[in-house]
Amino acid sequence: MIKTDILIIGAGPTGLFTVFEAGLLKLKCHLIDALPQPGGQCSELYPKKPIYDIPGFPEVLAGDLTSNLLEQGKQFQPGFTLGERAETIEKQDDGSFIVTTNKGTQHHAPIVAIAGGLGSFEPRKPKLEHIEKYEDKGVNYFIKDPEVYRDKKVVIAGGGDSALDWSIFLADVASEVTLVHRRNEFRGALDSVEQVQELKLLNKINLITPAEITALHGEDKIEGVSVTKDGETQVLEADAFIPLFGLSPKLGPIANWGLEIEKNAIKVDTLDYQTNIPGIYAIGDVNTYEGKLKLILCGFHEATLMCQSAYKILNPGKKFVLKYTTVSGINGFDGTRKEAPKAVVKAIG
Amino acid sequence: MQDVTLHITDREGKKHSVLMPTDMAMNVMEVIRSYEIAPEGTIGICGGMAMCASCQCYVNSNHDICDMEDEEDAMLSEAFNVKHNSRLSCQIPITEALQDLEIELAPEV
Numbered sequence: 001m002i003k004t005d006i007l008i009i010g011a012g013p014t015g016l017f018t019v020f021e022a023g024l025l026k027l028k029c030h031l032i033d034a035l036p037q038p039g040g041q042c043s044e045l046y047p048k049k050p051i052y053d054i055p056g057f058p059e060v061l062a063g064d065l066t067s068n069l070l071e072q073g074k075q076f077q078p079g080f081t082l083g084e085r086a087e088t089i090e091k092q093d094d095g096s097f098i099v100t101t102n103k104g105t106q107h108h109a110p111i112v113a114i115a116g117g118l119g120s121f122e123p124r125k126p127k128l129e130h131i132e133k134y135e136d137k138g139v140n141y142f143i144k145d146p147e148v149y150r151d152k153k154v155v156i157a158g159g160g161d162s163a164l165d166w167s168i169f170l171a172d173v174a175s176e177v178t179l180v181h182r183r184n185e186f187r188g189a190l191d192s193v194e195q196v197q198e199l200k201l202l203n204k205i206n207l208i209t210p211a212e213i214t215a216l217h218g219e220d221k222i223e224g225v226s227v228t229k230d231g232e233t234q235v236l237e238a239d240a241f242i243p244l245f246g247l248s249p250k251l252g253p254i255a256n257w258g259l260e261i262e263k264n265a266i267k268v269d270t271l272d273y274q275t276n277i278p279g280i281y282a283i284g285d286v287n288t289y290e291g292k293l294k295l296i297l298c299g300f301h302e303a304t305l306m307c308q309s310a311y312k313i314l315n316p317g318k319k320f321v322l323k324y325t326t327v328s329g330i331n332g333f334d335g336t337r338k339e340a341p342k343a344v345v346k347a348i349g
Numbered sequence: 350m351q352d353v354t355l356h357i358t359d360r361e362g363k364k365h366s367v368l369m370p371t372d373m374a375m376n377v378m379e380v381i382r383s384y385e386i387a388p389e390g391t392i393g394i395c396g397g398m399a400m401c402a403s404c405q406c407y408v409n410s411n412h413d414i415c416d417m418e419d420e421e422d423a424m425l426s427e428a429f430n431v432k433h434n435s436r437l438s439c440q441i442p443i444t445e446a447l448q449d450l451e452i453e454l455a456p457e458v
Contacts, residue, residue, distance in 0.1 A: 041395075045395055045398075045400055045401070046398060046400065049398065118390055118394055119390075124458055126429065127429060158427060159423070159426050159427050160427060182426050182427075183426040185422075185423070187423030187424070187426065187427065245427055245429075246401075248401065248403070249390075249394060251390070263388060263389040263390065264388055264389055264390030264391065265390065
């Protein structure tokens with residue numbers, strides 16, 4: 001069981017900045033995120049896009065902002081459970097919480113801060129009849145272990161980077177790789193597109209465009225797929241079908257945690273961004289209140305106030321006043337210390 | 350600069366006629382959000398970067414709308430429920446030429 005002071009659900013910018021603010025109050029954080037890397041939307045959707053409204057940064061790439069936030073919080077040694085989705089929450093007799101992920105990892109904390117943005121990123125599933133029946137029986141929306149496909153006949157659908165990259169990678173693993181896309185053009189990095197073309201010429205990738213998967217076949221598992229091109233349908237033998245149509249955020253299981261939900265977001269008290277369940281906070285894009293603005297800078301503000309409130313719950317009656325990092329420096333949990341250099345004062349004699 | 354009226358059919362089939370200014374650099378997705386014609390969190394998820402297709406709409410009138418750029422075209426090539434008149438509403442800026450534009454929101458995916 002992972003134990004921490006503040007369990008943060010969502011490792012986007014707001015969640016990452018919480019680590020820093022909590023650290024100043026000597027509170028330790030652990031973050032859970034459904035994505036395999038921290039950064040949330042900033043790293044998943046638009047790492048190379050500039051953001052212009054982060055105070056003090058006239059322009060910063062979303063990916064760089066994530067790296068900076070990780071660097072800023074590093075000395076407070078946050079823990080991460082990545083690639084897992086927070087599934088259930090159980091309140092304990094002492095008021096603390098146990099949060100369990102979809103993979104069964106358990107986390108115990110007295111404070112939970114939901115910084116889940118628009119929700120956890122779920123794969124966009126194609127509308128194919130009975131597709132649910134084949135999930136994990138040949139149909140997968142993520143590739144966790146490419147070895148599973150060794151010497152198998154694999155059909156991939158999609159036109160973005162992940163469809164291209166996995167087709168390239170599996171060309172040397174699977175016995176057959178077929179890539180099906182609705183258009184002749186792909187929305188991926190130029191070198192990936194060129195590599196797929198080369199592998200097609202070498203007969204290592206069977207490229208079918210413009211075409212669509214229109215049906216799935218098999219008794220208990222995938223045995224074939226129907227591919228429709230120019231109005232004609234052919235059935236391809238397949239051991240695996242991997243639709244890669246991107247990810248879409250869904251509030252998901254958090255919606256069933258007994259929290260007050262409004263407009264697909266969690267209602268909070270603007271005093272400290274606590275939800276209707278004491279000890280559970282919601283900060284950043286995932287919350288709502290009158291006048292709410294979904295901006296990273298607002299998430300930073302909410303995280304800061306939330307940490308002060310959490311400190312009071314965790315340390316009842318223990319006096320503390322806000323300190324300025326320029327004056328007090330930063331004492332990392334890893335033993336490091338950052339502080340402003342002492343000014344050199346010379347007496348005029 | 351005068352305001353324009355747009356006619357938007359929501360995902361439940363209800364029609365809304367809404368007025369929008371043309372001088373605030375808005376796009377059609379933002380019009381939909383500002384009038385809450387689709388619930389928050391179900392539209393404009395990527396913020397308007399043509400990266401999620403949550404604001405896909407069908408254009409049902411014959412207005413001369415700006416041409417599709419590569420990013421929009423590519424996103425639509427991966428989206429679901431795409432028709433010949435599909436557009437990403439975040440990529441349609443509000444101009445006076447859009448007076449009486451008729452659009453219908455694509456289903457939520």
